[in-house]
Amino acid sequence: MSTSSRSTTRRSLTAAGAAVALALTLAACGSSGDSSSMPGMDHGAKSSASSSPSASQAMGDMRGMDHMAVGNGLSDTKDGYRLTSKDATLPSGKQAAYQFTVAGPDGKPVTDFALDQTKRMHFYAIRSDLTGFQHLHPTMAADGIWSADLASLTPGSWRMFASFTPAGGPGKGKDFVLSRTLIAPGNATKTPLPAPAGSTQVDGYTITVKGESMVGMAHPLTVSVAKDGKPVTDLQPYLNTYAHLTAFHEGDATFAHLHPTTEVTGDHGGPDLNFHAELPTSGNWRLFLQFQTGGTLHTAALTLRVG
Template sequence: MPDQPRKAEAAPDERPEKNEQLEENERPEKNRQLEENERPEKNEQPEENEQPEKAKAKTKPKWVLDVTAEPEDQDDTPAPKGNEGFRFAAFGALLVVVLFAGYGLGRLNNGTSASPPATPAATGSAAPAAVNENMPHTHGAAGSGLTSTAGAAVGGLSLSSDGLTLHPDATSFRAGTKQRLSFTVDAPGGAPVTSYAIVHDKPLHLIVLRRDLTGFQHLHPAMAADGTWSLDLTLAEPGVYRMIADFTALVGGRQIATTLGADLTVAGDYRPVPLPAADRTVTTDGLTVSYAGTPGTQAVQPLLMTVTGGAVEPYLGAYGHLVVVRQGDLAYVHVHPEQQLVDGKVKFWITAPSPGDYRMFFDFQVAGRVHTAAWTLRVG
């Protein structure tokens, strides 16, 4: 075979320049840096910091309470009972002393406590035909009940209330002449009511007075079988009078306690009389009558009536009756007293309906005769 020609070898100085640079720089720069920095920077931290920070945080301080420690033994032995009988006897003796002290203070106060007596709780049983009104209370438009701190309820301002309507047969009278006054109380259907509860010995109380708060009369008409009430009435002076019927009707098995009013007119020259001065002591039929106490509108207050010159006797189931009428609209409140006298005094509890001027009329009985004392009351 013919000889093949060989490639000519390059002379030493004929090698490319890039190969010479490669020999000089056989170790790349990154490898040189690796040799110089064989230990990474993070490994150069001192050995004392080799423990992680969170591990040090788990170390429990010496002051931390170890709740796993077992509690010390406690003595469950009960306390001795040897002194219990003595303590009980001492407490009983102290209670007796307190009770007797309270009784003595009550007598020193003459029964003029600032709180009205408690009333029995209402029950769900049907109401009887006769109402036992032994506790002090007032009669207003909403019926009987202790006065509240919002002012006493008033009545007599309307012909109709609670479905009942006052229907007088005649309303015109002649001055100084006795005339027959007849009226009915009509039920919602229009028929006269014929059944009433007995309240303080009477089924109906009728108050008559003139618009200037003079000519006061407390009357008790009789009712016929058809429900017509009637009596002979004398109105002394000309003017406009108010008749106020205070009763408890029995309608449909319910008791409806209310107060209705109507005007009566007496023709003539009407000359209104100014209210008398607000004195606390008056004289009537030779008897001196005074009162102590100051009625207000925000709380129930006691009134103590004192009669000098005779012993007060029960009248219509109580030791007295108090009618309070407001000047202007003749709003009416009828108050009954406590059952028993308080050191010879008649004690009422009352709240004034509102600020204003009033006349108070106190009916009481001495030696079998009924008397009426009247005062002007100003409530600020």
């Protein structure tokens, strides 16, 4: 093969590789629910300050559907933004408020946040063994101090995640997930993570997950909802989607937030919800699926093995 032919071949292979990478990126970007069968797994429904958009704003704000979070959520700092809190411990066995602030690169509290799935702040509390889960929408005071009203915590180590998007400054438009750990005092007992399974049940509903997830690659994931053996078709919109899906990695609690691509068309969603799943690390991931029916929010948990 001549030098010119080899050069042409290399250029063709490079272009093809770039096209594949772009396709995977676009697939990931296109990806985008308080009851529980697990102790400590709850969802608070409080809205954040100044986060009650009109119906048109709520349905029009689809930022969270096509943005990937910055980092894996295991640090309290990223790109100059810092999650700070005076709460290193909170009492176990009763409700308690966790207060925190997001400081910007200038060291001042950030008070201007963009809407992400109708909320300016999504807050998650996850126990180190992934058996306790809470998803809240805290309130913010004028000075930038947020307050998340946590349900009862079981003794042990917990990680508090703050998911947000600055509306201004150098981080404008970026989706951040920062976290800090705290201790709930008491006799902590580690609970083994349930084995990977294709289905689980919550509140009489059967949740089935189909699809093969591969490390670092976007793959289709389908979640089906049934009750009494019949497909469910009355899912109600929740945070601009028919389901809210969060995943945490066993061992280090790496954070991942996946969104359904299924179009929202009123109070008759289901039974199938489609996702693009892109999980960065191999091993077991604990998935928390939240969906709403009849004005009640349900939270289902399932372990997914990623090879």
